[in-house]
Amino acid sequence: MKKTAKSKISDLTYARKNGYERISRSDLKHSDEINKLYMDFIGKAKTERESHDEAVAMLEAAGFRNMSAHEKSGARLNPGDKVYRSCEGKTLMAVTVGRKPLEAGLHIVGGHTDSPRIDLKQNPLYENSGLALLDTHYYGGIKKYQWVTIPLALHGVFIKPDGRKVTVSIGEDPSDPVFCITDLLPHLAADQYKKTIGEAIPGEGLDVVAGSIPVAEKDRKEKFKYNVLKILKAKYGVTEEDFLSAELEIVPAGKPREAGLDRSMILAYGHDDRVCAYTGLKALLDLKAVPEYTSCVLLCDKEEIGSVGSTGMAANFFENTAAELLNLTTDSYSELTLKRALSNSWMLSADVNALFDPMFPSVSEKRNSAFLNHGVCVTKYCGSRGKSGSSDASAEFMAHIRRIFDRNGVIWQTGELGKVDQGGGGTIAYLMARYGMQVIDCGVGLFSMHAPMELAGKLDIFMAYKGYLAFLKDGRK
Secondary structure (H helix, E strand, O other), X not given: OOOOOOOOOOOOOOOOOOHHHOOOXXXXXXXXXXXXXXXXXXXXXXXXXXXXXXXXXXXXXOOOEEHXXXXXXXXXXXXXXXXXXXXXXXXXXXXXXXXXXXXXXXXXXXEEOOOOEEEEEEEEEEEEOOEEEEEEEEEOOOOHHHHOOOOXXXXXXXXXXXXXXXXXXXXXXXXXXXXXXXXXXHHHOHHHHOOOOOOOXXXXXXXXXXXXXXXXXXXXXXXXXXXXXXXXXXXXXXXXXXXXXXXXXXXXXXOOEEEOOOOOEEEEOOHHHHHHHHHHHHHHHOOOOOOOOEEEEEEEOXXXXXXXXXXXXXXXXXXXXXXXXXXXXXXXXXXXHHHHHHHOOEEEEOOOEEEOOOOOHHHOOHHHOEOOOOXXXXXXXXXXXXXXXXXXXXXXXXXXXXXXXXHOOOOEEEOOOOOOOOOEEOOOHHHHHOOOOEEEEEEOEEEOOOOOOEEEEHHHHHHHHHHHHHHHHOOOO
């Protein structure tokens, strides 16, 4: 009797592996290239305005044109055309027109470029006890105690009454001075130690030290404050009144750095969410062929405070731009066609998630957490408590993403934001899902999210780029 080979028993279980156990040599080399470019970007782009301007420079270098020129001339857009549209120098939408009509839907990668920080108040400069100080109001969800005693930089703009914009960046060049927020020494902190971690540093206690030399004018009041004003006038041509029409942000000073002896991570300010914004943008720029569906990348503002205002995703910038795009790609524009285009679209809400941290294991459910360098994280739902505030993607759309990523060699994982009832968070996903489009959260996992310096894995960053690229170029079969 002829012997037959024993049939192999298939493994029915699912187990995640570290991405470095699976990544190819070519991807490893490509990952190094992408991460170097990303570090350069995030070192320059520390505010939403700077991110916008860096992104526009990248787009124009790649042949993208401002859509406003087409809007004025009415010149038709054809498959393969590349355009972008800006909103107040903060929010940006970039598009490569696909072969299918817009009514068939778009493939959208949408991230945000604002990050938690400390803003100056409108009338910030004052003096007290021989110091010139800047009064502040923090922006987004921060742990206030993390921002004291570290080197800080000042970024932003003054807008003069005649419309001139004066750009400010102090604290990044090695020759620049930096700023800081003081803290109480341990020897005198007996009462501070009794407070909760959220109460130890109050919001009104985040004022920034700006100077300590008085002007040499006998009759001058507020000599320390006035000396700072003289320095600002000499360097930037601004007066104290110009603070009233300024947007000035305090951010950590210094460049991003490679982390770990193996250099497998990046420590930087603003990973949330510029890491997804950059990789999404880079993916759009690297599309080699005309995509089947129109490919779109959104870089939006105000996500950290609820996506409010005219530059947030709760406003109509995306819908208005989609309407302009439809008008430039068809001879028969209608509201019905626009609604069909939006409802037929697919979107990756490109935002970060939390990684399982062995230093704080109690807040996470390990089987459903993301792990460092296990790949880009797909999050079916976020929200808090009973999934409140989540769009909760469908199983059908999750299967589509599985198929696209798997056939394009994307290393990916799933993850939730902590244990049920532990906390939670939200993204722009629900704001886009209101159009009826299919949306799922997909981004890079982080340690120390919302801290002045956040930690991300290089493999996860590269796989976000690779995943977004696959999504933008792939069809729907």
